[in-house]
Amino acid sequence: MSSSEIRYPLRIVHYLNQFFGGIGGEEQADVSVQVREGPIGPGIGLEQALGERGRIVATIICGDNYFNTQMTTAKAKVLQAVEQFQPDVIVAGPAFNAGRYGVACGEVCKEVAEQLKIPAVTAMYPENPAVETYRRASGVWILPTGATAADMRNVLPRLAAFVLKVGSGVPIGPVRVEGYIPTGRRCLELATVPGVDRAISMLLAKLAGQPFQTEIPIESFESVLPAPPIKEIKTARLALITTAGLVPKGNPDGFKMFNATRWNHYSLPEDLTLRASDWEVIHGGFNTAYAQANPHLILPVDVLRDLRGLAYGQLHDQFYSITGVGTSLTVAKRAGQEIVASLRDAEVDAALLVAT
DSSP: OOTTTSSSSSSEEEETTTTTTOSSSSTTTTOEEEEESSTTTTHHHHHHHHGGEEEEEEEEEEOHHHHHHHHHHHHHHHHHHHHOOSSSSHHHHHHHHOHHHHHHHHHHHHHHHHHHOOOOEEEEETSHHHHHHHTSSSEEEEEEEOOOOOHHHHHHHHHHHHHHHHHOOOOOOHHHOOOOOOOOOOOOOOOOOOOHHHHHHHHHHHHHTTTOSSSSOOOOOOOOOOOOOOOOOOEEEEEEEEEEEEEEETTTTTOSSSOOOOEEEOOOOOOOOOOOTTTEEESSSSOOOHHHHOOOGGOHHHHHHBBBBBBBEEEEEEEEEOOOOOOOOOHHHHHHHHHHHHHTTTTEEEEEEEOO
16 A cells, blocks of 8 residues: 555554453453443553554453453454444554453454454563464564553554554564564565575674574474483372362452462362362363362362372372463463472472363
């Protein structure tokens, strides 16, 4: 699209959760989809950064719990609202490192891009669990942010500039130029220097210890060394770990259904029987009805009770629990280190991480 064909100001619809939409905090997380004309909350700063070239015509607000637990209904309402205002681009967030909010922003962008063919832009912390889920979605762009809303002032100008480019239909350049989170998509690009010459130049720069930029970044993963084998399994002290979010009835430690921030350990009953009246499952990633009725489905102490003294020695009288869905890498690493320290203090020989 040439600059002469672009009509300014661009029409923008902005998606926010209940907190940034000014409705309330966690106590309002179940609020349904609402539509307001004009900018609200961070949208006011975003529109200022857009200047005369962009205008937020409407703001869609939805509670994080409502969107994640009533996703089909919420998405339908959001799509209906977006169609009503016919925007050139939709913006969601920024969500920073909020897991449920990140999922909502990613899902809204994905649905609008796929169903309505309207480009969508969001912004969140690179370790937000939603990044890996939605960064490859066609028509969706994710800009990196800091972990908290303290980074809002820095994010909004970058977000505004990128939104104007996307909404105008201007070709988006590579990651190193535009600064978005990599999408995994590769585009053909005309180069004036042959590939062999570019490769040799990079090799010479590498050998000389000079900086260079590879054209095909290779994703690297952290290497994890396996623990040494147990010398005698039949005398080993075994502990159980679950990422299903199994907690005592009433959820006394405030576990969250998504984006866990804590873990805990709980005492197993003396008879190693988990009764539905005593336990509940706090998890937003699967249908918990069966596990609520029979907690042994996610923590099989009934089977381990029968195998005690046969397949292993003793069962640690405490089990460890965390909600795994949407948990950030930072939280998961910290929880793992803390759980390991607790297991060592309890002189546990092996841990069974039960599948969720």
